[in-house]
Amino acid sequence: MPHSIALPDACQWLTQSLLNPLPTPLTLNWLFDEGSLTRRLTWLSNEGFSVTPLFEGWQPLRDDECAALALAPASIGWVREVYLRGHGQPWVFARSVAARSALQGDGLHMDELGSRSLGELLFCDRAFTRQAIEVCHYPRAWLPTADQADNLWARRSRFDRGALSVLVAEVFLPSFWQALHDHPENC
Numbered sequence: 001m002p003h004s005i006a007l008p009d010a011c012q013w014l015t016q017s018l019l020n021p022l023p024t025p026l027t028l029n030w031l032f033d034e035g036s037l038t039r040r041l042t043w044l045s046n047e048g049f050s051v052t053p054l055f056e057g058w059q060p061l062r063d064d065e066c067a068a069l070a071l072a073p074a075s076i077g078w079v080r081e082v083y084l085r086g087h088g089q090p091w092v093f094a095r096s097v098a099a100r101s102a103l104q105g106d107g108l109h110m111d112e113l114g115s116r117s118l119g120e121l122l123f124c125d126r127a128f129t130r131q132a133i134e135v136c137h138y139p140r141a142w143l144p145t146a147d148q149a150d151n152l153w154a155r156r157s158r159f160d161r162g163a164l165s166v167l168v169a170e171v172f173l174p175s176f177w178q179a180l181h182d183h184p185e186n187c
């Protein structure tokens, strides 16, 4: 039986306690920060922050997403993929999903967000509770073609409000780490 191999389109999401070896303290700081990434990137970019939608629509969700949302495999959900940009540069690729069955009974209109940040909805409504942050090296096949690379750190967490759960995954792109390196005073 061959050793377990990394499938090209799967990732094992881990909480910080299971990480071994640990990434650098700076990487850990950004991966496990429980605040709004929108607000932190707005600060890092000196208000030069923007959100650009790449894809929005109903799709069968991935196996890891269905498992995290306690859905049957290939359940239909709303998918929102965006770039979080600093000074126009893509710093983070984000993919947020929620089950169609839960959204239809809820007032959260992800489809009306456009270039507004989902974070503003999730962090302004105190009824949302954030579950544990998990991390992985994001499968390159899940990234936009222009960003496909191995071993990019990603984090995900689930935001719950009653019967609605929104799963948010954020992949830190090389240009983000470069921006941090160029402005160590902002670390």
Ligand SMILES: C=C(O[C@@H]1C=C(C(=O)O)C=C[C@H]1O)C(=O)O
Binding pocket: 035, 036, 037, 038, 039, 051, 080, 081, 082, 084, 094, 095, 096, 116, 117, 118, 119, 120, 122, 168, 169, 170
């Ligand atoms: C959850 C947040 O919302 C951010 C905004 C997103 C969007 O607009 O699609 C996606 C990922 C998040 O980084 C946040 O600001 O922390």
